[in-house]
Amino acid sequence: MIKEERQKLIIEKLNRDQKINLLELSQLLNVSYDSIRRDVIELEDKGLLKKVHGGAVANSYLSFKTTQGYGMDNQEVLHLTRKAQKLFENHQTILMDGGTTNFHIAEQFPKNLELTVITNSLPLATVLNDHPKVETILLGGTYHKRYQITIGHEVMRQLDHFRVDLYLMGFNGLHPQTGVTLRHYEESVLKQKMAQSANKVAVCAIAEKLHNIETYKVCDIQEIDILVTSFKPTDVSLQDFRKHGIELL
Amino acid sequence: MIKEERQKLIIEKLNRDQKINLLELSQLLNVSYDSIRRDVIELEDKGLLKKVHGGAVANSYLSFKTTQGYGMDNQEVLHLTRKAQKLFENHQTILMDGGTTNFHIAEQFPKNLELTVITNSLPLATVLNDHPKVETILLGGTYHKRYQITIGHEVMRQLDHFRVDLYLMGFNGLHPQTGVTLRHYEESVLKQKMAQSANKVAVCAIAEKLHNIETYKVCDIQEIDILVTSFKPTDVSLQDFRKHGIELL
DNA sequence: TAAAACTTTGCATAAATTTGCAATGATGAT
DNA sequence: ATCATCATTGCAAATTTATGCAAAGTTTTA
Structure with a gap:
């Protein structure tokens, strides 16, 4: 029995049972543990699998990884993006950065809207493939x-x-006193710079983010x-x- | 027994059993190991097959279907990317540009390969999500x-x-006299510049592209x-x- | 046709891979 | 906390692979 044969059997069994036990398997295939x-x-x-104590499990995470978190099942988000x-x-x-909210907004652009969108988000650029009249510029850097x-x-x-007309900023927390906050340091610095490159800055906030505060500050509320x-x-x-004095929509 | 005869028998047996053992086969056909x-x-x-320690397996044997989006149904491409x-x-x-060939090559990087990949291709950057040890840098510009x-x-x-160690160039045509050619003008200019940024330039050519000539010239064959x-x-x-003087693989 | 050049084949040897075993360390269940 | 189970590590044996070499066979060329 060659190695490849064993490994194929392992994968097959794993797909059937979702989990395997090393000892059991070694007896079954008649090879050493x-x-x-x-x-x-x-x-x-x-x-191809995830090793755990005493065996291994199928890694099903691969299957729903591509759409990770980008599902639109939330009524509030749908309403907000409209x-x-x-x-x-x-x-x-328009300058737009990453995050699911911006993704969904771009997804719902009217098909005849003529925009130039500058972004550092790959999913965003990809979703704009379906909008022929939107010109997309991708900011390059460390991925x-x-x-x-x-x-x-x-x-x-x-x-x-x-110098853009509008920057649509993604964020994690928005608070009247603390301002806009973020969980990720690198991004918070980047967003400061982005805000400075725009004539106007807009944010879209689901209720969950309103009055929320996270670790890294991006800017004061006045800048929105x-x-x-x-x-x-x-x-x-x-x-x-x-x-x-913020314009409310 | 001549070589061709043996090889034909090997392939036939491989198609029946999906795997062969070298020792067994040498005894069966009465020739040296x-x-x-x-x-x-x-x-x-x-x-036509994949050699493994102690034998060989049919090409389909090892493909546990990791491919997505850019389907990989072509045996030649699979072999080439391997x-x-x-x-x-x-x-x-490594500098890698767009095209399906480069995509498939990146897709098949060993999971433990530690590389820095610079690319202007979004699908390529995305496929590298699954390679934790690859650092990806995305070149920004008009999408x-x-x-x-x-x-x-x-x-x-x-x-x-x-200044990169290697540039893996995608292309449409490769001809000993005409050199590397492309269908898209903008890209052809870009690729010239890319070639100049690399210590070595490599191309992967399926038979269809060999001796083919397209509209826009990228560089002479000597630069490969x-x-x-x-x-x-x-x-x-x-x-x-x-x-x-091109190194052939 | 004969000589030269090249290919194929089997063998010997060295290098690399795979495998199982035993000792030791880590982990989980009770 | 203890014990049983599982994981890790190093090691040695067995198997497989790579390489050079020489003999035999095949093709090319003059």
């Missing part, structure tokens, strides 16, 4: 696999060459020009923001 | 929706900052250092390329 163990290590290196469409006019240049955006010095440098929420502009929960 | 081994090496070079893996060593910096790459002045400018094809390096169809 060590060989099975080493097979499982190799297969894990190839990303509302956000009012921000855009033909022939504008961050988890967020699927580019970051770092090179992105900052490219921002010097642009437009706030899109799913509340009515007159809602009491927004009164602290109204004070700062 | 070495002859069988050398037959198998030849057959692997032709892409062969191309020999180009890479740990801790190198071309059809090819899903960035192009234009800004990409060119960023290239000034890099390594050519990966599914032919043996000694094959007659490659003799015109050999003359130019």
Whole structure:
């Protein structure tokens, strides 16, 4: 029995049972425990399974990885992104960074909207494939696999060459006193620079992010020009923001 | 028993059993172990099987279906991209542009390969999400929706900052006299610049592209250092390329 | 046709891979 | 906390692979 044969059997059994036990398997295939163990290590290196204590499990995570977190099952988000469409006019240049909210907004652009979109988000650029009248410019830099955006010095440098009409900023927390906050340091620095490259800065906030505070500060609330929420502009929960002269949508 | 006869029998047995054992086979056919081994090496070079320790397996045997989007149904491409893996060593910096061939090569990087990959292709950057040890740098610029790459002045400018070990160039035509040619003008200019940023330039050519000529010229054949094809390096169809001192793989 | 050049084949040897075993360390369940 | 189970490591044996070499066979060329 050659190695490849064993490994194929392992994968097949794993797909049937979702989990395997190393000892059991070694008896079944009539080889030493060590060989099975080493097979499982190799297969894990190839990303075909996940090794756990006493055995291995199928890694089903691969299947829903591509759409990770980008599903639109949320009514609030849908409503919010619809509302956000009012921000855009033909022939504008818009700067948009990463995050699911911006992704969904771009996804819902009207098909005849003529925009130039500058972004550091790969999913965003990709979703704009379906919008022939949108010209897309991608900011280059170090690629961050988890967020699927580019970051770092090179992105900052490219921002010097642009002055955009509107920057649609993604964020994690928005608070009347603390301002805009983020979980990721590198991004928070980048967003500061982005805000400086734009005539206007807009944010779209689901209720969960309103009045939330995260670790890294991006900017004060005064620097935000437009706030899109799913509340009515007159809602009491927004009164602290109204004070700062922010346009509410 | 002549070589061709043996090899035919090997392939037939392989198609029946999906795997063969070299020792067993040598006894069955009554020839030395070495002859069988050398037959198998030849057959692997032709892409008809995959050699493994102690035997060989059918090509389909190992494909646990990791492919997505850019379907990989072509045996020649599979073989070619496998062969191309020999180009890479740990801790190198590689420049790769767009095209399906480069995509498939990246897709098949060993999971433990430590590389820095610089690219202007969005699908390529995305596929590298699954390779935790590969650092990806994305070149920014105007996004071309059809090819899903960035192009234009800004990409060119960023290239000034890099000097890479190897540039893996995608292309449409490769001809011993005409050189490397392309269908898309903007890209052809970009590729010239890319070639200048690299210590070595490699191309991977399926048979269809060999001796093919397209509209826009990228560079002369002399500027290519390594050519990966599914032919043996000694094959007659490659003799015109050999003359130019190109390393054949 | 004969000589030269090349290919194929089997063998010997050295290098590399795979495998199983035993000792030691780590982990999980009770 | 203890014990049983599992994981890791180093090692040695067995198997397989790579390489050079020489003999035999095949093709090319003059």
